[in-house]
Amino acid sequence: MSSKTKIETQHRIVLSDSRRMNRIKDESIDLVVTSPPYPMIRMWDGLFSSISPDAKKFLDNRDGNGAFEAMHLELDKVWHELYRVLKEGSFACINIGDAVRTIGDRFQLYPNHSRIISSFRAIGFDCLPVILWRKQTNAPNKFMGSGMLPAGAYVTLEHEYILIFRKGAKREFRTDSEKSLRMRSSFFWEERNKWFSDLWDFKGTSQELNKPELRKRSAAYPLELACRLINMYSLYEERVLDPFLGTGTTMLASIACARNSIGFEIDKAFSSLVPEQAVAFSALADELLSARISDHCRFVSAYTESKGPMKYINGPHGFPVVTRQETGIQLYRVRDVVSTDNSLIRVSYEPLGRIDGIPSAKAAIPRSMGGRIRFGSNGRIKA
Template sequence: MTSHEIIIGNSNDMSNIEDGSVNLIVTSPPYPMIKMWDEMFSSQNPEIKKDLDEGNGNSAFFKMHEILNSIWRECDRVLSENGFVCINIGDATRTIGDKFQLYSNHTQIINQFIDMGYSVLPDILWRKQSNAPNKFMGSGMYPAGAYVTYEHEYILVFRKGGKRIFKGEEKSLRQKSAFFWEERNIWFSDLWEIKGTSQNILSSKAGRDRNASFPLEIPYRLVNMYSIKGDTVLDPFTGLGTTNIACMISNRNSIGIDIDNNITDIALNNMNQNINALNDVIKKRIESHLEFIDLLPEEKKSKCYTNTSHGFLVKTKQEVSIEIERLSNIKKKENVYTCEYEKYDSSKK
């Protein structure tokens, strides 16, 4: 059984979450120097609006990151030793006054986590290519006046302390939480080509426009990559509840916090899914694996192992103990959802 809570509030104060009680943080914060977030940042520090009005772009940029840094410090308090932080962030390009420049958000976040003593792990580029004919910036075909178009964002990965040691029941849960060989090869690549929030599992286009949330595939991968079943995952900028939904599907607990009560209402509505819609994600994961095995040459199939829980073939010995469960029941009480699970059975719809 897992629990999934949405809290309305500013994540610079998460006093209702105990020290060291979170195993993984997966989030996508407001991006400094993106216009849609100016009002939100300025409401917390009016000097930011003054800087923008007066053309002091760099000053506004650093003040916006001071706001985020207060939240990263609070995240550090609630994160367990050896826990991971995964942050989806994009850099910004903007003209302030008569000066166009890049504002490197990912650099500021990396520097903050280094200051807090974290290990910086290899990051992932999330490529969001656009085919729009007007996507290029600057002076058209003339040299020395055009600018490279940004079509990627970063997924930054940090670890607090050293490697996590798994003992006893946690060791068994880790084995059951393993991912498939072919998933490993895709998920742990440094380039992800995933389209935006086109999946039907998230409702409200208006909410996406206001929140710029990432697609479900991103937190779903990260949750499975950096946590085990039963862990607690925090999203301090929960937005549309995408990380929470990924945790519901993946048998992890989750806590989502957002300062905007209208957005949290949408998040709670998004989490109130038809159970079949959530189980479809699990079903597609299994089907994708079976298709991968089916396409292997016979000589490679003969060298595969048999998964003990589900009876299908797997590529490596580390996949033998994978145990995938589907949701059997979802209950809601106020701002908390509780999920129950059962063994995945391919005969069930």
């Protein structure tokens, strides 16, 4: 694929149980990004009880530890499927939070993240360093227990985990085409420093859903979180799987990052939501692209002021970069999003050309098809 050619991606929604993903061939997936229903969180009791008689029995009998294990045994079936469909050397990224709950007269923590790590290791995955997603709350009643009295209060959980696993040995890029695609899919030096930190905080980011009643029934995470993981662990046009699609955040992030994707969901209420959001997604994708370019331009300005000119120039876009590995980065803009039905979304992209006026973020970007893309006064791309 030439860096100057348009590309296309497909995104398929499967209304089916991800414990049996028969629609996916062995070793055909490049990356998994997902957030499952959280065991021992009350809002998911009904779901787990409907698929696991044991989970229902333990909950009815107020046996928290038994219910915890029964729920995870159902998730284990999905994790086994992930191992089957992932390619050798590919990654699975699982967003999960622990649960705290009183069952009977016993309050305790149910460590979902450690139970999932144990399962993945038993299946054969390699466990990599985890990311803590800081989710600070300012709720006035967030402190539980005995107030200001000692020996009775409980620590407040204000983080979730992003667990990262690899199937098999480190991936190798042998052919010239593989190496070229990897170079075009690279990220900026300053992005690497931010993304590969073990503590993430998304203060100031927002992701509104038009149907709030569905958001309450999903394990949704910020769009930026999914975009980071997709850029970190996959290449352009590779295939991303979300076995718990929900509101479709992973699929929308795949569209923004020019990857193919497939998502499984058993709740039919979500089936039309993702295509509706995807068709209207071009403007938000432009915002994400504008923000990425603007952030890099600001970094170039600050770096140049403090340390002097950068040593390298990115070829496709003409802006300065810190390392040789960034010289081949090629950015793509969403051109068109078409939903043929509620199960398939097709997206076309065009490559951006040179960006003039660096380090100014309000630069003109030539379109590959003629015409120009410019930054408006708000810093966003406009036609």
